[in-house]
Amino acid sequence: MTTDKYTKIDNEVSGQTQNQQPGTETEMTPQPIYDDKSYKGSGKLKGKVALITGGDSGIGRAVSVAFAKEGANVAIVYLDENEQKDAEKTIQAIEEYGVKAIKIKTDLSDDENCQNTVDEVIQHFGQLNILVNNAGKQFPTNDFLKITPDQLQETFSTNIYSMFYLTQAALPHMSKGDTIVNTSSITAYNGSPELIDYSATKGAITSFTRSLALHLIEKGIRVNAVAPGPIWTPLIPATFDKKQVEQHGADTPIGRRGQPAELAPAYVLLASADSSYMSGQTIHVDGGNFVGS
Template identity: 50%
Template sequence: MHPEPDFMPRYPGSGRLSGKSAIITGGDSGIGRATAILFAREGAKVAILYKDEEETADAEETMRLVREEGAQCFAKMGDIGLSGVAEAFVAQAVEEFGSIDIVVNNAAEQHYQEELTDISEEQMERTFRTNVFGAFHITKHALPYLKEGSSIICTTSITAYRGQPVLLDYSSTKGALLAFIRALSANLAEKGIRVNGVAPGPIWTPLIPASFPADKVEEFGKSTPLKRPGQPNEVAPSLLFLACEDASYITGQVLHPNGGTPVS
């Protein structure tokens, strides 16, 4: 990618996640990588799940950067759309870390299609399996290990609020995640487990050049009030805030690092 995304934290850590363990899906690149490094800088042990062999080099680089922050880390490859993969990932995190305190449902895929009639049933199902079923599987398998004070965070999107005419299935999945956040937060409130989300606007990640035509990539993010796309390290602090005790009275909410676009 040119330029390379900015994913390194901007400030020294202050121990806000000291002693905590976090699992992050889609943690090999983009927002997931920035979040993994930031969580590590703040004292967390970090496990990342990534999809396939093509992403192994990215995952290894993320692990290197996390370990440079002094954190314990491991990465596992697998399709988050499969319940067994999620279950094995959670089990390994518990075995290696002894506990899980933070769940970040970040894995996602998107496919540019200008017409609804061009979206195949297979594509629609694939997008939902990764973006929605994956969050369900991870959360379901992690839940028995979570306790009062634990945090679940889902990466939804501005498209859940405003739609995106060339990302019809992706926008639909992000709307489903928004409803999941709101419903699950109410379901788990009595247990003291918080559930929140982050809805980024246009963020410069590898997903963008991989899924948009070149002319669209050239203009990506320029329609925001800030006239540019955001960087992964401009989103990760929102996840940190929701993960740590600073957000102890916040659940069922969504933060909007989107370059200034009003949403409701």
């Protein structure tokens, strides 16, 4: 196990659960680190507008703040009133860096809601340059036969259908130099015996990323993905039991769970011109867990 600035906070995580998902950051102890104060922006996204789903907490919050540091105006999407406090805190964190931000409460599993979300972003900012498809759900189960049709539908509707709907709504407003970044998962590559439906959606996201990248390459719109490993987000205490929460991330080569702030630079890279020769690719930020291609 390596020791670094995140090791201490990782050791402070104890068994905890939340009653519903996607969970809230305000209930987590300790709070996830979403803003790495040592990270200094350099205007890489100045003048851009980013739409980030699941932007109220976890990875989405960290990405929103990092984009704000780089000069982007940000629209975040969250699911319902249970996430209201998280969303408000994220907006405040974004605005501290001198950019504009809006929050949109909606269920992206509905195609009409996706269209309305993009319409609101365009109406408010007049443009859309970066789409981050990040929202997701998971329902761990040890028995494949207990995955119900309703659970399967909810997992796929939230994790992959919403990406299709939102991307279709966004593309008419995007042009050469704009970018799409999708959140996949290590489970798309390593699999997970208790997250079979979730892993299937993440595999679909990886293929969606590659295929859409080829489809949009002539338009100059790049599409890439990030595949996180075990990250300390609200989804963890909202879906796993206390023992699993305590052990979360301990089996990685680095020896701990990751913090949302550790993923944010990968999203900045893929959203900015720094990755101008990258499309259809996936960056693995997983504590050294996945080795391969």
